[in-house]
Amino acid sequence: MTAGDHLSTGAASPELITWDTVKWAKVFKAVRRLQMRIAKATRERRFGKVKALQRILTHSFFAKLWATKRITQNPGKNTPGVDGILWTTSEVKMQGALSLKRQGYRAQPLKRVYIQKKSGGQRPLSIPTLFDRGMQALYLLAFDPIVETLGNKNAYGFRPKRSTADAIEHCFKSLAKKASAQWILEGDIRACFDSISFSWLEENLIIDKKVLNQWLKAGYIEDSIFYNTLKGTPQGGVASPAFLNATLSGLESLVKRITKPKDKVHICIYADDFIITGSTKEILEQVIKPAVETFLAARGLELSPKKTKIVHIQEGFDFLGFSIRKYKDKLLIKPSKDSIKRFLEGIRQCIKDNRSWTAENLISLLNPKLRGWGQYFHHCVAKEVFRYVDAEIFKLIWRWCKRRHPTKSDPWIKSKYFRSQGGRNWIFFAKPSTHNNAETLPVDLLNVASIPIRRHIKIKADATPYDPAFKEYFKQRDQGNNLRREPGLVHPTSLIKARAV
Numbered sequence: 001m002t003a004g005d006h007l008s009t010g011a012a013s014p015e016l017i018t019w020d021t022v023k024w025a026k027v028f029k030a031v032r033r034l035q036m037r038i039a040k041a042t043r044e045r046r047f048g049k050v051k052a053l054q055r056i057l058t059h060s061f062f063a064k065l066w067a068t069k070r071i072t073q074n075p076g077k078n079t080p081g082v083d084g085i086l087w088t089t090s091e092v093k094m095q096g097a098l099s100l101k102r103q104g105y106r107a108q109p110l111k112r113v114y115i116q117k118k119s120g121g122q123r124p125l126s127i128p129t130l131f132d133r134g135m136q137a138l139y140l141l142a143f144d145p146i147v148e149t150l151g152n153k154n155a156y157g158f159r160p161k162r163s164t165a166d167a168i169e170h171c172f173k174s175l176a177k178k179a180s181a182q183w184i185l186e187g188d189i190r191a192c193f194d195s196i197s198f199s200w201l202e203e204n205l206i207i208d209k210k211v212l213n214q215w216l217k218a219g220y221i222e223d224s225i226f227y228n229t230l231k232g233t234p235q236g237g238v239a240s241p242a243f244l245n246a247t248l249s250g251l252e253s254l255v256k257r258i259t260k261p262k263d264k265v266h267i268c269i270y271a272d273d274f275i276i277t278g279s280t281k282e283i284l285e286q287v288i289k290p291a292v293e294t295f296l297a298a299r300g301l302e303l304s305p306k307k308t309k310i311v312h313i314q315e316g317f318d319f320l321g322f323s324i325r326k327y328k329d330k331l332l333i334k335p336s337k338d339s340i341k342r343f344l345e346g347i348r349q350c351i352k353d354n355r356s357w358t359a360e361n362l363i364s365l366l367n368p369k370l371r372g373w374g375q376y377f378h379h380c381v382a383k384e385v386f387r388y389v390d391a392e393i394f395k396l397i398w399r400w401c402k403r404r405h406p407t408k409s410d411p412w413i414k415s416k417y418f419r420s421q422g423g424r425n426w427i428f429f430a431k432p433s434t435h436n437n438a439e440t441l442p443v444d445l446l447n448v449a450s451i452p453i454r455r456h457i458k459i460k461a462d463a464t465p466y467d468p469a470f471k472e473y474f475k476q477r478d479q480g481n482n483l484r485r486e487p488g489l490v491h492p493t494s495l496i497k498a499r500a501v
Contacts (some may be wrong), residue, residue: 019097024069029060031141034276039145050206054142058102058208067137068097071130071238078188081129082111082221100134101492107132107214110234112222124194126220126234136215136238143207145466147242152252153461157271158241160465161474164320165379166332167270169458171324174266174277175313176331181264181277185284186317188307189296192272193240194232195249197300201233205246215239221427231300244271247299251292258291270320284310322380333380340385343373344392351396355403359417360430362400363445366393370446379456386449397428397445 034057041049054368071077071085080086083096110126117123128136148159156167174180188197198216201208215237219228233240252267253274259265264279265288276292278284289303289310296302311317318326323336347369354362361467370393374386401413418426420443428445463470 017094019094022065024388026143027065027069030062031057031060031066033206034063035141035145036466036468038142039149039464042146042149043467047206048466050146051248054206054208059141061097063138064097064100064134067100067134067141068093070137071133072096076127076133076236079127080111081127082109083129083131083134085130087130096130096134099131100138102208102211105135105211107135107218109218110229110236112220112227118240124235126236128215128234131156132215132218132236135211139207139211140239140242143205143239143246144242146206147246147249147467148464151249152267152269153246154252154267155245155248155269157269157273158245161463161477162459164376165271165456166459167268167320168322168380169456170266170268171275171319172331172333173458174268175324175326176328180313181266181279182308182313183278183281183284183290184313184317185276185278185292185340186304186308186319187274187276187292188304189301191232192301193235193244195300195302196232196243197298198231200247200299201243205243233263241271247301251295254291254295255288258287268319272320274318275319281310281312299384321376335377335382335385336379339377340389344389347393348396351400358430359428359442360432363428363430363443367446370448371451374446374448374451378451379454381453383449383453386451389448393445393448394426411484414496 034053038050038053038057040046041053068087072093077088078086078157087093108129108131110128113125113127114122115125144160151159154170156162156164156170175184201216202212205212209293216233219226219230220234221227233243248269251269251274255265255267259278262279263283268275276284276288278288293303313324313326313331316323318324318336318338321336321339323334325332347366350365350369351362354365357365373389374382377385388492397417398413401417405416406414414426417428417430419429421427424447427447429442432440432443457477459477460470460473463473465474
C-alpha cells in the first residue's frame, strides 16, 4: 500500500514517511480533489454523499498532514493551549498528524486571554490546544467547501481568495453611480462569536455532530478556574470563522427576497459587520432591519444598538477602516480618520519604545508597518493621506534624532540621518552594517506616498475555488495580481486580522 492509497482508506501510513520528506504538492492535490467532490455534491444537494465524502476526507492521512501543516505555520503556532504543548519539531508534527482521530476524541478546555479592542475595552480570546486546533483544521477541510458553496455571494471575511479590497470595491459599485442608492444601513452584530446559539449550530451545520459538540462545550480556563460554555463559538478557534460565515449564510438571499429591484438593495458582509443599501430610509428602517433582526434572533444573535444606524451617503460612513462618502455626486473612498489616527499612534509608540535603537534597526522595524498600511489603502483615494502620514512620520523621526543627539546642531543631524535623491532632500536612511569593505546601498525609510494608487478588480460574486468552472478565472486573476504587485512591497489580503489563531 502506498501513501496515496490512504487518502481513500483513511488508514495511517505504515511507510517510514518523515515530515521533511512529505511531498506537499501531492498532498494538497489529493485533499483538494476530495474538497471539489464535496462542493459538487453540495451544489447538487446530495447531502448524504456530502457526509460520506466528509468522512473519507477527515480520516485520510493526507488531510491530517495538511491540517497539521496549517496550524504549525500560522501566526498562532507559538501560542500553546492549557496543556502548554507546542508542535515545533518535525517528529512532533508527524506524531501530531497521526494522532488526529475521531475515536475517543475529547476536546480540552480553552485558555482564556484578552486582547485590546480598538474601541476600548477588551475582547476575550479562547485558545485551544495544538491538538484541538489540528482537529478543527482537519474537519474544516471537509466543512469549508460547503460554506463556500452555500454562503452569501457578497460575503468577504474569512474566505479564500477574498479580501477587504473586494468588499470595498463592491461598496463602490453599489454606491458610485448618480442613480445608486442613497441610504445605507450599517449593521454590527453584538458579541457575534460569543452569542451564536449552540442548538442552531448543531441543527444546521453539515459537520460531524459528535466532534462539533466537543468544541462547543469544551469550556475554558481563566485564572486556573474552569467555566462552562453555554453559547457561542470561541474567538481563537480555527473553525470559528467558518462557523460564523455559515451562521450568516442566507442573509443576502433574505434581503433580496423581501425587496424589489427598484429598492436598489445591495449587501456587503465582512465577518460580523455588514452594510445594506436602499433607495429610501423607510425601506431600510421598516422592511430590511426588522427582517435582519428576526434572521439573527433565530441564531441567538442581535444587532448592536450603538453601532447599527442608517445614514445618507452624503453624510458618509466608515467600513473596514475606510471612509465612504459622496461629495455632491462623486463617491470618494478614503482611509478613515480613525484608521489614520490609530496608525500614527502606533508608529509614535513604536519610535518612543525604541529610542536607543540604531537608525538601521528602527527602519527595519518601521518599513513593514508602513508597507502593510499603505498597501491596504493603495486602491482608494489615498495619495493626499499618504503625504500627510509621511509628513507626520518625518516629525516623529526628527524628534527621535534630536533626542539621540541633544547637543548637535540641526545641520549635523541632517547630514548624519538624511540624504537626498532626485527631488527628495529628507530621506531618512542608515548605512547597513557589514563585515567587509564592500560598498552597500543605504537603507531608506519607506515613503508611503511612493506606493502607487491602483484600482482593485473585484472578485466575481459567484467565484469559489471549489468550483472547476472558475479554475481558469482564478489562474488569470492570480497572474494579474502578481503583475500589479510592486517589487519589494507586501501585498496583504487584509490588515483586518482574522480572529482565529
